[in-house]
Structures are given as structure tokens and as C-alpha cells.
Amino acid sequence: MARLALASTPLTFIVILSLARFAHTFATPFVPLNWTTLSSCAVDNADRIIADDITTQTADNTPASCVESCAGLGFGYAGVEFGNECHCGTGIDDALESAPDSDCNVACVGDATLSCGGAWRIQVYTFPALRPGAWAYQGCIADTQDTPAFTSTSTQTFATNLDLVNQCLQACSRLGFSFAGVENADTCQCSNGGITTDAQKVAEAECNSLCPLPGDAGFEFCGGVQRLGVFKFTG
Structure with a gap:
């Protein structure tokens, strides 16, 4: 009986050790x-x-x-x-x-x-890496109901406008669009059609809406009222 008890001790220890490891998995x-x-x-x-x-x-x-x-x-x-x-x-x-x-x-x-x-x-x-390449700023483009800046758009929404430009470029890139634009510090538009032929480039001062940057980094310009800050994918 003593031999049986001694022989079972290592097996019991192994079982307990295995359970302990499982509990931490x-x-x-x-x-x-x-x-x-x-x-x-x-x-x-x-x-x-x-x-x-x-x-x-x-x-x-x-x-x-x-x-x-x-x-x-x-x-x-x-x-x-x-x-x-x-x-x-x-x-x-x-x-x-x-x-x-x-x-x-x-x-x-x-x-x-x-x-x-x-x-x-x-x-x-x-977040996933962006597609190879880079985005180039195209300017501040007037965006009105009669003359939209983009020929076709897909509007993306986010929980906040913190670092909106970066959020917009990431979203448009992941979705495979070649153009991205931010407007009035609250709107992100993606497009593959690009800028319409009738759209007018306006002074940069008109893209004066501000979006907050993370931490204490301050603010960035995020388009303006009926003004789209446009970026083009150049990869």
C-alpha cells in the first residue's frame, strides 16, 4: 500500500500542475x-x-x-x-x-x-497599414450643392473629429479610394471620380475650420464651410 501511495504522488502533482496552468491560460x-x-x-x-x-x-x-x-x-x-x-x-x-x-x-x-x-x-x-504610397494635398476646393467638389462621394463618419484628416485618409485608403476630403471640421468624403471640372479652387484661408489633434498637439485645418480640403493618393 505504501508503494501505491508513493507511486500515485507524482501523478497527483502533475494533474494539479496541469490544472494550475490551465487556469492561467x-x-x-x-x-x-x-x-x-x-x-x-x-x-x-x-x-x-x-x-x-x-x-x-x-x-x-x-x-x-x-x-x-x-x-x-x-x-x-x-x-x-x-x-x-x-x-x-x-x-x-x-x-x-x-x-x-x-x-x-x-x-x-x-x-x-x-x-x-x-x-x-x-x-x-x-490600425492596418495604409496602402503603399502617400497622399498629396490638392488645395481648398469650393463644395456647394450646385457645384460639388467631387464627382462622386462616399461619406465616412467617425465618433469624434479628433485628428480628422488622419482618420479620413485612413478610411478612404482602406476602402480603396483615390481622393479624400475634409469639410467644416466634421465631414470626410472619399471619391474615385476626383475633382469636378466646374469646381473652383479657392484661397487656403477659406479652409479655416479647426479640428483637435491628440494630446496637447493643438489643432489642424479641416476644410471650411462649403470648402473641401482635398487630398489625392499618389502611390
């Missing part, structure tokens, strides 16, 4: 909006690795809810940390220092089956 998070995982677990610090970091603590925090919140505010980077922290920003301040996935061991307060970083450990997500 998290599901793969869903990443919405076509965003991608930049780092499944990275080292954060008091200066924050996400540029222009805006941190909120929420009771329903998950990678998906954080990505949606950051995207809605016009940010292109999101990160979850220490269970209830959602970090939004405009980029990465330095090269990411990867950490073992096991370091991101704090469950999300919004879904305990998912991990949301750890102590100074952050999971980082970002």
Missing part, C-alpha cells in the same frame, strides 16, 4: 475594426511607450473595447494593461521591448477569459 482576443496585434506583451514604463498616451480605467475593459474606444477618438494605437487600463495614442515612443506572454497575466475586468496586460506589461494594437 487565456483565450485569444478578438481584435475589431481590422486592427492588428503589434505586440502580444511588451514592457511599459512610467513614461509610457505609447506616444501621447491617454489612459482610462474602465469596468468593461477588454482588447476589443479598448481598440474601439481609441479608434473612436481618432487614435491609431491602443493598449491594455493591468486588467482595467486602456491606453490610446498616436504611435510608439521607442522600439518595443517584448516580454513573455506569461507576463501579461492579469485578466480583463470586462472578460476574465482574456488577458489585459500585467504589471508594467501592455498588449499593443494598431
Whole structure:
């Protein structure tokens, strides 16, 4: 009997160890909006690795809810940390220092089956890369009901107008359009037809509506009243 008891001890230990490991295994998070995982677990610090970091603590925090919140505010980077922290920003301040996935061991307060970083450990997500190439500014174009600036348009809407130009270019690029325009600090138009032949270019001073930039970066010009600030994809 003693031999049987001794022989069963290692098996019991293995079972307990396996259960403990299973208890700390998290599901793969869903990443919405076509965003991608930049780092499944990275080292954060008091200066924050996400540029222009805006941190909120929420009771329903998950990678998906954080990505949606950051995207809605016009940010292109999101990160979850220490269970209830959602970090939004405009980029990465330095090269990411990867950490073992096991370091991101704090469950999300919004879904305990998912991990949301750890102590100074952050999971980082970002929007998809734009198509190869660049966008070139075409000028301030009058946009009226009688003479629209674009021959055909697809209007995109966002939760806020924070960094509207960047939001608009990203949206039009992902959708495959060749022209993008912002108007009166609240409208984004995409087009493949381009600028109409009757549309008139006006003085830049007429594209004087302001949109806020992330953090304390100030403002940018986002078209004007019946004035479309137009960009063309040059890839």
C-alpha cells in the first residue's frame, strides 16, 4: 500500500500542475475594426511607450473595447494593461521591448477569459497599414450643392473629429479610394471620380475650420464651410 501511495504522488502533482496552468491560460482576443496585434506583451514604463498616451480605467475593459474606444477618438494605437487600463495614442515612443506572454497575466475586468496586460506589461494594437504610397494635398476646393467638389462621394463618419484628416485618409485608403476630403471640421468624403471640372479652387484661408489633434498637439485645418480640403493618393 505504501508503494501505491508513493507511486500515485507524482501523478497527483502533475494533474494539479496541469490544472494550475490551465487556469492561467487565456483565450485569444478578438481584435475589431481590422486592427492588428503589434505586440502580444511588451514592457511599459512610467513614461509610457505609447506616444501621447491617454489612459482610462474602465469596468468593461477588454482588447476589443479598448481598440474601439481609441479608434473612436481618432487614435491609431491602443493598449491594455493591468486588467482595467486602456491606453490610446498616436504611435510608439521607442522600439518595443517584448516580454513573455506569461507576463501579461492579469485578466480583463470586462472578460476574465482574456488577458489585459500585467504589471508594467501592455498588449499593443494598431490600425492596418495604409496602402503603399502617400497622399498629396490638392488645395481648398469650393463644395456647394450646385457645384460639388467631387464627382462622386462616399461619406465616412467617425465618433469624434479628433485628428480628422488622419482618420479620413485612413478610411478612404482602406476602402480603396483615390481622393479624400475634409469639410467644416466634421465631414470626410472619399471619391474615385476626383475633382469636378466646374469646381473652383479657392484661397487656403477659406479652409479655416479647426479640428483637435491628440494630446496637447493643438489643432489642424479641416476644410471650411462649403470648402473641401482635398487630398489625392499618389502611390
